[in-house]
Amino acid sequence: MPELPEVETIRRELSRKVIGKKIGAVRIFRALVVRQDTGVFSRALTGAVISRVSRKGKLLLLELSGHKALAVHLRMTGQLVYPGGEGVPRVRFTFTDGTSLDYRDQRMLGDLRAVMDWRELPFVKNLGPEPFVLTEAAFSAMLAKRATKIKPLLLDQGFIAGIGNLYASEMLFGAKIHPERPARSLTGAEKKKLYHRMVDILKKAIAHKGSSLDQFVRTDGTKGGYVRFHQVYGRDGKPCSACRSKIVRVSIGGRGTFFCPACQRGT
DNA sequence: AATGGGACCTGCGCGC
DNA sequence: TGCGCGCAGGTCCCAT
Numbered sequence: 001m002p003e004l005p006e007v008e009t010i011r012r013e014l015s016r017k018v019i020g021k022k023i024g025a026v027r028i029f030r031a032l033v034v035r036q037d038t039g040v041f042s043r044a045l046t047g048a049v050i051s052r053v054s055r056k057g058k059l060l061l062l063e064l065s066g067h068k069a070l071a072v073h074l075r076m077t078g079q080l081v082y083p084g085g086e087g088v089p090r091v092r093f094t095f096t097d098g099t100s101l102d103y104r105d106q107r108m109l110g111d112l113r114a115v116m117d118w119r120e121l122p123f124v125k126n127l128g129p130e131p132f133v134l135t136e137a138a139f140s141a142m143l144a145k146r147a148t149k150i151k152p153l154l155l156d157q158g159f160i161a162g163i164g165n166l167y168a169s170e171m172l173f174g175a176k177i178h179p180e181r182p183a184r185s186l187t188g189a190e191k192k193k194l195y196h197r198m199v200d201i202l203k204k205a206i207a208h209k210g211s212s213l214d215q216f217v218r219t220d221g222t223k224g225g226y227v228r229f230h231q232v233y234g235r236d237g238k239p240c241s242a243c244r245s246k247i248v249r250v251s252i253g254g255r256g257t258f259f260c261p262a263c264q265r266g267t
Numbered sequence: 268a269a270t271g272g273g274a275c276c277t278g279c280g281c282g283c
Numbered sequence: 284t285g286c287g288c289g290c291a292g293g294t295c296c297c298a299t
Contacts, residue, residue, distance in 0.1 A: 001292065032276085058293075075293050077277080107276045109293075123294080148269060157294080165292060214291080254271075255292065274296080281289085 002074040003058060004131070004162030005205035006216050006224065010080055011055045013219040014062070014101075017082050022049045023064075024096040033078075033090045033105055036113045044068055044114035045093070057127050057161030061118050069118045071111075078103065078110035082219045128160040131198055139198075140191040143183045150186065150194075151179035152253035163198070166211060166233045169258045171197045173232045178264045179257050204229065232258040 002010075026042040028034055034041050048064035055061065060080070062070040072080065084092060084102025091103040091112060103112060118124060129138070142160075146153055153159055154168040163171075172179050174197030177190055186194065210216055210224030213234060218224060231241055236249035236258055245262035 003293095073293080075275095076291080105276095106278075107291095109276055111294090146268090152270090155293085256290090270299085272296100272298080275294090277291100279290090281287100283286090283288105 001076065001164055001166050001213065002078065002210070002216050003164035003167050004055075005167070005202055005226065006210035007055050007058050007060055007074065007162070008206050009210045009224060010074075010219055011053050011060055014053045014060075014080065014082065017219065018050050018062070018095070018101060019052065020049065021095040021097060021099075023047065023093050025094040027092045027094070028090075029088055029092070030090040030105075030108060032108045033103065033110045033112050035111050041112070041114050045070060056118075056124050057130070057157055058164070059121075059123060059127075063118075067116065069115050071113050071115050071118050071121060072103070073111040073123070074105070075107075075109040075111060077106040077214070079105065079216075080219055081221055123157075126158045128156070128158050130161050131163070131202055134160070134195075136192060136195045139195045140188065143186055143191050143194075146183040148183060149180045149252060150177060150183045151257055152255070153183050155253070155255065162202075165255050165257075166213070166230075167201060167205065169233045170231060171201050173259055173264060174201060176263050176265075178266055179252055179259055181266070232260065234258065 023045050026045050028038050031038050048068060050062050051065055052063040054063060060072040081102045081104060084100040089102035089104045092100050094100040115121060151168055151172060154163045175194040177194060205226040208224060208226040209218055211226040212223035213227060216224060232247050235247045238247055240247055240260040240263060243262050245260055247258055248261055249256055249258050
């Protein structure tokens with residue numbers, strides 16, 4: 001479940017480690033994760049120099065010389081490890097200095113592709129605003145227009161970029177809002193609170209290098225430290241930190257959703 | 268517009 | 284103990 005904080009962690013770490021490096025060779029061990037012709041992929045990347053690493057929502061972009069980019073979506077179990085070299089990854093990028101960047105992905109749901117203009121990717125074009133760019137007023141106005149349940153709405157990448165299942169539950173708990181509340185039913189105070197919990201939680205998760213519950217690891221293979229701050233996600237049956245009621249897990253929009261039935265009232 | 272389902276994948280934990 | 288099954292969740296796609 002790499003979400004915005006996890007992808008941002010990787011972005012920052014790769015920025016420190018691989019900018020300026022030249023890709024000498026691309027080895028594809030499992031073609032499934034390369035979502036385009038593998039020859040096109042390899043030829044586009046070989047010889048390119050990494051100029052910058054950026055992020056759009058949960059999409060990581062290794063920008064290259066010649067206006068190209070390597071777009072990486074980790075989906076569920078993707079990992080980028082540097083320096084790589086251990087075991088057999090799905091894809092290995094070997095730099096001309098001899099080091100390598102490994103793309104690992106247990107479930108192979110990830111998405112790697114070399115693109116000429118990442119701004120033209122449908123995923124990018126459909127992306128909603130970045131949480132850190134959005135103002136409170138704009139966020140409130142966006143919520144006011146929507147009748148749908150707040151929790152699935154926060155997961156909609158076209159509505160807002162980067163939030164996934166874990167942080168959606170955490171921020172709704174922080175704002176004391178029931179996950180099935182229609183977005184437009186939130187009061188002004190609730191919308192304000194949700195905006196601030198959203199920003200605070202994402203920033204704090206980045207500060208702690210993300211949440212490693214299952215597969216997420218940092219580029220050096222170590223785990224992120226935010227799990228110990230989780231209030232509800234993965235804590236069903238355990239006491240709420242605020243009121244000691246038991247945290248419950250329900251399915252909303254087909255996704256596991258954790259909340260405190262006492263603190264987060266009503267629909 | 269909203270909602271619900273299936274598809275993509277693998278490994279884990281559950282029930283029997 | 285062993286086996287089969289459902290499930291985990293990011294995104295896309297289809298149907299209603």
